Amino acid sequence: MTATPSLIGSKAPAPKVPRGALTERTRLVVVAIFLLPAAILLAVFMVYPVLYTIRLSFDRGLGGNFTRIVGLDNYSSLFKDPTFIQAIVNNLLWIVFYTGFVIGLGLVIAVVAMRVRYETIIKAIVFLPMAIAATALAVIWEFVYQPGADIGLLNAILGIFHGPAPSWLGDSGLVNAALIAVGVWGSVGFATVILSAALKGIPTEVLEAARTDGANEFQIFYRIIVPMVSLPISVLAVTLTVNVIKLFDIPYVMTHGGPGTASRVIAFQMYIQGFQSGQFGQAAAVAVVMLIIMIPIMAFNIRRFRTSSVV
Amino acid sequence: MSTSVQARTAPRVSTESISARVIRGLGRTPVHVFLGIVAVIWLAPTIGLLVTSFRPRSDIQATGWWEILSTLRLTLINYSDVLNAQGMGTAFLNSVIISVPSTLLPLFLCSLAAYGFSWLKFPFKDSLFLIVVALMMVPVQVGFIPLLTIFKPFHLTQGFVGVWLAHTAFALPFGIFLLRNFFITLPKDLIEAARIDGSSDFGIFRTIVVPLSIPAIAAYGIFQFLWVWNDLLMSLVFVQTNANYPMTIQMTTLLGTYGTEWNLLAAGAFLLMAVPLAVFFSLQRYFVQGLLAGSVK
Numbered sequence: 001m002t003a004t005p006s007l008i009g010s011k012a013p014a015p016k017v018p019r020g021a022l023t024e025r026t027r028l029v030v031v032a033i034f035l036l037p038a039a040i041l042l043a044v045f046m047v048y049p050v051l052y053t054i055r056l057s058f059d060r061g062l063g064g065n066f067t068r069i070v071g072l073d074n075y076s077s078l079f080k081d082p083t084f085i086q087a088i089v090n091n092l093l094w095i096v097f098y099t100g101f102v103i104g105l106g107l108v109i110a111v112v113a114m115r116v117r118y119e120t121i122i123k124a125i126v127f128l129p130m131a132i133a134a135t136a137l138a139v140i141w142e143f144v145y146q147p148g149a150d151i152g153l154l155n156a157i158l159g160i161f162h163g164p165a166p167s168w169l170g171d172s173g174l175v176n177a178a179l180i181a182v183g184v185w186g187s188v189g190f191a192t193v194i195l196s197a198a199l200k201g202i203p204t205e206v207l208e209a210a211r212t213d214g215a216n217e218f219q220i221f222y223r224i225i226v227p228m229v230s231l232p233i234s235v236l237a238v239t240l241t242v243n244v245i246k247l248f249d250i251p252y253v254m255t256h257g258g259p260g261t262a263s264r265v266i267a268f269q270m271y272i273q274g275f276q277s278g279q280f281g282q283a284a285a286v287a288v289v290m291l292i293i294m295i296p297i298m299a300f301n302i303r304r305f306r307t308s309s310v311v
Numbered sequence: 312m313s314t315s316v317q318a319r320t321a322p323r324v325s326t327e328s329i330s331a332r333v334i335r336g337l338g339r340t341p342v343h344v345f346l347g348i349v350a351v352i353w354l355a356p357t358i359g360l361l362v363t364s365f366r367p368r369s370d371i372q373a374t375g376w377w378e379i380l381s382t383l384r385l386t387l388i389n390y391s392d393v394l395n396a397q398g399m400g401t402a403f404l405n406s407v408i409i410s411v412p413s414t415l416l417p418l419f420l421c422s423l424a425a426y427g428f429s430w431l432k433f434p435f436k437d438s439l440f441l442i443v444v445a446l447m448m449v450p451v452q453v454g455f456i457p458l459l460t461i462f463k464p465f466h467l468t469q470g471f472v473g474v475w476l477a478h479t480a481f482a483l484p485f486g487i488f489l490l491r492n493f494f495i496t497l498p499k500d501l502i503e504a505a506r507i508d509g510s511s512d513f514g515i516f517r518t519i520v521v522p523l524s525i526p527a528i529a530a531y532g533i534f535q536f537l538w539v540w541n542d543l544l545m546s547l548v549f550v551q552t553n554a555n556y557p558m559t560i561q562m563t564t565l566l567g568t569y570g571t572e573w574n575l576l577a578a579g580a581f582l583l584m585a586v587p588l589a590v591f592f593s594l595q596r597y598f599v600q601g602l603l604a605g606s607v608k
Contacts, residue, residue: 030512034427038420038483045480046446049457056456064456112345122346125353127599131591132584133541135559139566139580140356143363143573150375151573153359185353193599246450249543253563267544270452275548280456287452298448302441 050291057288061281074285084286087264091244093176094183094265099240101184103233106191110199111225113192123196127189134186134249141182142254145169169255172262179250179263187243191236198232199225235304238297245293266290364389364577371573389578393565397575399582401554402561406540406586408471409550409557413478414536420479421486422528426516428487429494430502440491446484454481455548462549474549478539486531493527494520530600537587537598558583 057075060068078084109126113119129137145168146152149159158165168178202225210220248267251257257264257272264272266286274283362376365385374382394400427433428440458477459468467473497520505515521528539545543559550556556564562579569575591598 028433031427031431031433034423034431034512034516035433038424038487041420041476041480042443042446042483044461045458045476046449046454046484049454049461050449052457052460053453061456064460109346109349112342115339115342116346118346122350124595125350128353128357128588128591131537131587131598133543133559133587135541135543135562136580136583139562139576140360142566143360143577144356150373151371153355153375153377156375156377185356189353242448249559252543253566267450267452270455271544271547274456284456287450287455290450291453294448294450298445301448302444 053284053287053291056281056284059281059284061279061284063278064280070281074281075289078282078285078289083261083264084266084269086261087266087269090176090263091247091265094180094244094247095241097177097180098183098187098244099237101180102187102191102240103195103236105184105188106236107195107226107229107233109188110192110196111221114196114199119196123189123192126192129186130189132186135253137182137186138250138253141178141185142169145178170259172259175255175259175263179254182250182254183243183247187240191240194232194236195229198229202228238300242294242297245290360577360580363573364581366574368572368574389574390582393575393578393582397561397565397579398556399558399561399565399579402556402558403582405550405555406557406559408555409474409478409546410536410539412471412475413482413539414532416475416479417482417486417535418528418532421483421490421531422521422524423516424483424487425490425494426512426520428491429497430515430520431512443484443487447488449481449484451477451481451545459548468549468551470552471550471555474546477545477549478542481545482535482538486535489531490524490527493524497523526597526600529594530597533590533594533597537590540586 056064056066058069058071059066059074060070061074109122113122116122132140143151144153147155147165147167147170149155149165154168155165166174168174206224207220210224215223244265246267247265248271251263251265251268252271255263257268266289270283270286270290273279273286359376362379363371365387366376366379367384367386367388370382370384394403428436428443454477458473462468462473462476465472467476501519502515505519510518541559542557543563546557546560550560558579562576562583565576565579
């Protein structure tokens with residue numbers, strides 16, 4: 001390898017150049033062939049759009065074009081808009097309850113399933129919804145949530161216990177819980193598989209030592225298992241939070257943000273603002289808000305990639 | 312066979328009394344009950360819809376799917392209705408037309424770029440790679456308006472080119488990142504030996520790096536394919552001809568039009584799930600790997 005000219009200041013006529021060694025120029029051509037196609041697409045379809053959207057968020061943005069600079073007007077009207085505030089609150093609800101339940105249930109299922117022989121089957125069953133389109137998840141659950149007890153499974157079960165038969169998706173007090181439950185159902189398998197792999201990494205001697213010392217199962221769970229899976233849990237929390245910020249399909253398909261605006265989320269708001277109300281400046285502002293929320297997560301990820309390898 | 316089983320179980324029986332085993336078994340009952348409930352909660356909603364998709368419309372409206380055994384009548388008419396009359400057949404084809412190029416194109420471009428980032432030397436390599444990592448977090452929403460203004464003069468949203476390009480571009484950062492992380496773990500000696508033997512970089516890429524990386528490339532390919540197949544939002548924005556709608560949009564339309572016609576909705580949803588489920592059951596290992604790796608996307 002020493003004979004290959006280095007990129008900067010190659011030593012002219014290097015002795016014994018191997019057949020494969022290239023001159024400076026052909027070398028750069030090779031680099032270009034490998035990287036340029038991706039680089040051009042990234043520049044035109046990602047980097048330029050980011051800058052365009054940022055600029056558009058300060059513009060009236062009629063028809064998606066730059067028409068008149070309006071400063072921070074788009075942002076201020078956004079934060080005065082109760083539906084946008086509602087969307088942000090809903091996203092926060094999702095972050096707390098979706099992330100919490102996915103990780104909590106995922107951990108419990110992983111821990112319990114480890115103790116039986118049919119562990120793989122349970123994990124496969126719980127993981128299965130990960131394969132399915134959110135659109136299909138939405139249909140599956142809209143069917144479960146049907147108010148009529150002769151169609152909707154949930155109200156049929158409640159009916160056995162003479163419980164109420166609420167309209168899960170039509171009641172603004174219930175709709176977010178109902179949608180979050182769908183999200184949790186769809187994602188628990190992901191947490192189960194990741195945490196199960198992490199649990200397998202805990203040395204059995206540690207668990208046995210704790211049991212000999214008289215620790216009960218709950219102490220083992222809180223004192224040993226939880227601390228030892230805290231890193232994968234934090235990675236999961238970040239991933240699930242990103243999922244929430246990008247969340248669109250479930251509310252769009254199941255409730256279209258309703259009843260009223262009760263189940264709107266940011267990504268849905270951006271779509272409505274841009275493509276149904278034609279307020280492209282404000283839509284751009286929503287997109288920029290999403291981008292800003294992503295920046296700390298981006299920083300976290302970059303730090304993680306630099307210090308360690310991938311999950 | 313029976314003798315060997317006896318031989319193996321015999322010592323256990325002698326050391327452990329039957330009553331002790333029963334107590335141990337009972338002690339584990341809560342575990343089995345809990346996992347049984349978990350299995351039911353995760354299977355019942357899907358099975359319910361599957362059963363419904365095969366029931367005649369009149370039965371669906373008369374009784375719940377859990378009463379299927381009392382009125383055991385199955386039919387395929389819902390599927391033929393939704394495929395032909397409700398356009399799910401065309402939508403299925405459209406999903407294929409959208410997903411295949413949106414998978415192959417990023418796969419090809421990401422492999423090339425990942426090779427560049429792992430085995431070529433060029434200025435600002437690390438900074439450029441950091442930019443790629445940073446772009447992974449850009450939400451697709453940021454691209455909608457600018458991409459539409461770029462596509463508009465060329466009418467790219469009338470056909471499939473716009474949605475292909477959008478999916479490809481937004482797949483690149485993650486794909487490059489993932490494949491580069493795999494390529495870089497390949498043995499350095501192997502690649503340098505090939506260079507000394509006179510292989511060009513294209514030769515090394517084609518004959519060494521890609522063949523050795525098939526598991527990673529397959530996992531990424533499956534992840535990307537399912538991502539596109541299951542996507543709704545990108546198609547809503549970038550597919551603007553009704554005749555080109557993929558299954559996800561068609562399903563949403565059905566839900567809006569026939570909100571209570573569960574015979575059609577159930578069959579439609581299962582057609583939408585068919586391909587991902589087939590992938591899940593046939594390529595489960597790659598599938599789980601792909602999804603786990605894809606989690607950072």
